[in-house]
Amino acid sequence: MANDLNRTPLIAAGTLLGIGMGGFVDGITFHQILQLHNMLSAKRPVTDLVSAEINMFWDGLFHALTWTMTAIGLALLWRAGQRRDVPWSTRTFIGSLSLGWGLFNLVEGLIDHHLLNIHHVVETPGHLFWDIAFLASGVVLILVGWVAIRSGRGDATIRGERGR
Amino acid sequence: MMMRNAMVKLFPSAMLFGALVLSPGSARACPVCDQETGKQVRAGIFDEDFGRNLLAATLPFGVFLGIVAAIHFEFPGGRRPLRPSRPDGPEST
Numbered sequence: 416m417a418n419d420l421n422r423t424p425l426i427a428a429g430t431l432l433g434i435g436m437g438g439f440v441d442g443i444t445f446h447q448i449l450q451l452h453n454m455l456s457a458k459r460p461v462t463d464l465v466s467a468e469i470n471m472f473w474d475g476l477f478h479a480l481t482w483t484m485t486a487i488g489l490a491l492l493w494r495a496g497q498r499r500d501v502p503w504s505t506r507t508f509i510g511s512l513s514l515g516w517g518l519f520n521l522v523e524g525l526i527d528h529h530l531l532n533i534h535h536v537v538e539t540p541g542h543l544f545w546d547i548a549f550l551a552s553g554v555v556l557i558l559v560g561w562v563a564i565r566s567g568r569g570d571a572t573i574r575g576e577r578g579r
Numbered sequence: 580m581m582m583r584n585a586m587v588k589l590f591p592s593a594m595l596f597g598a599l600v601l602s603p604g605s606a607r608a609c610p611v612c613d614q615e616t617g618k619q620v621r622a623g624i625f626d627e628d629f630g631r632n633l634l635a636a637t638l639p640f641g642v643f644l645g646i647v648a649a650i651h652f653e654f655p656g657g658r659r660p661l662r663p664s665r666p667d668g669p670e671s672t
Contacts, residue, residue, distance in 0.1 A: 427651035434643050454636060459623070464616055469623040473636055480640045491651075518646060523639045531635045 420571060421500050422507055426564060428491035429508045433515020433560070435485030440516070441523070442481060445536065446474050452534045460538065488515075496574050504570030510563025517556025524550045 445451045453461055453470035454477050461467045495501045527533050528546045535542035536549050612621075 423651055427647050430650055431643070431647045434647070455632060458628075458632075465619045465623060468616070468620040472620070472624050473632060476633075476636050480637065484640065484643060518643065519639075522642050522646075526639045526642070527635065531638075533632075533635050 419500060420502050421498075422502060422504065422564075422567070424491065424495035424498060424501050425504065425507055426511045426514075428488050428495050429511025430515040430518065431484055431488030431491060433488075433512035433517075434519045435481050435488055435515075436512065437516035437519035437556075438477070438481030438484065438523075441519070442474065442478050446477075451537050454534060456534045456538050458533055499573055501573070502567075502570045503572055503574040503576075504567040506563050506567030506570060508567075510560045510565075510567060512560070513556050513563060514560030517553045517558075517560055520549055520553030520556065522553075524553060 446453055450461075453467075454473035455470055459466050459469055461470055496503070524536075524546060528535050528549065536545035
């Protein structure tokens, strides 16, 4: 198998980095800047300082886990870059990032918004529309990522070989 | 192997950092911890729902790791025996 190309290390690294960066988009944009929801805001609505600080604790745990996903993704990317059987394909990597971001929106949306009901995208009576839109964005990102990964199948350039 | 060595070297620093974060000194730096608000916040975090909330917060990330592991080991079409022969072969790390 010495001559095989293996894209899976790059896809796994990009997917995990996409999950992490998608999580940071959610946490920074929705939890902190727009303050549309917090981790437990459907169970414990943010109505006073105590409830805000309790939600802040759980938001912090969410961000710590998101950081961990990003760190593991970086480690996988570093390892992939050291292998000579992994094609250094931009299309594959960008597609994997999109796949990961989409997986984040889909999985987190299904589990937290619909299954466990611990928060919604917007904590208003009409939250279902925004929750469905969040899931739909996940499906679109997954499809875009899948197409980009497939388009990178022919890439065979190994890291550091471009421009030689 | 290189990564394992790096992790072994970083482990004492990580333990020291963790000990400092969890030390009483960091609690003293908290401006509301000894006040009524801080006590209510701690009671609200570590209430009877703590286990369920912890599971809820961590469950999606377990699913993510499972999906990425599946991609890493089983991704369809990940391997492609098209590369022309190289005299030096792949580098094992």
